[in-house]
Amino acid sequence: MSNLYVQALHVHPVKSLGGIAPDEVAVEPWGLAGDRRWALVDAEGTVITQRRQPRLALAAARPVDGGRITVTAPGMAELVVEVPEAGPLESVALFGKTFDTVVAGAAAAEWFGAYLGIPARLVHLDDPAVRRPVDPEYALPGETVSLADGYPLMATTLASLDALNAWIARGDHAAEGPLPMDRFRPNVVVSGAEAWAEDNWRRVAIGDAVFRGVRECGRCVVTTTDQATAERGKEPLKTLAAYRRIGKSLAFGRQLVPVRLGTVRVGDEVRVLG
Helix, strand or coil, X not given: CCCCEEEEECECCECCCECECCCEEEEECCXXXXXXXXXXXXXXXXXXXXXXXXXXXXXXXXXXXXXXXXEEECCEEEEEECCCCCCCCEEEEECCEEEEEEECCHHHHHHHHHHHCCCCEEEECCCCCXXXXXXXXXXXXXXXXXXXXXXXXXXXXXXXXXXXXXXXHCCCCHXXXXXXXXXXXXXXXXXXXXXXXXXXXXXXXXXXXXXXXXXXXXXXXXXXXCCCCCCECCCCHHHHHHHCEECCEEEXXXXXXXXXCEEEECCCEEEEXX
């Protein structure tokens, strides 16, 4: 029997906003159901994330019936956003790659524009089965992804976070630690693994779903953003640069692609198959 279990699940309906921690969720080909199907874009059609707007950390979205979402933020009235009707597609850009989305109603643009103080429209990924392929360097034919940075799911382990926090505690910015797991915005948090064991996950079963372990997750400035205050520090990037540089990546977590769909639940056994 495996000693690895799902400690937590996280779904972020809007990219870079806070989300929910369900007890169970269906796995779709492009990620957890409802995860990162929405995003904000600027006047030029470029996706806005916490990299540019750390105050997005203080906003949150939760799903409601029919695919709708409710968004909240400090000083803002709660807003329910309907799934936009099929209509003209708008090309948006993320990491220099373009793909089609559908723009949400004007009320969402007004709401986010007022909160951020810049033009910001909310867009919806209407058909993730065809809109956005996984990085072809790592993908199998036909694999697609939601509005996540690059891959359908990202898994982390509690042991790796403990090891990272131990390193931070010995460094120049010890006062910033220990960091919580929400800095890394994972989909699946696993307990029971040894630190950094996820680096070697090539194939893993979670509940009745199976995933390919594709590559390490390279981390960016978002991890330095306190998700409760939107304030930025130096960690964990300073420490990851010293201890966890894999190629060009400052690595924490494992990128996963579903190969067998199903449902994952908190408490599910995690089985490393290869």
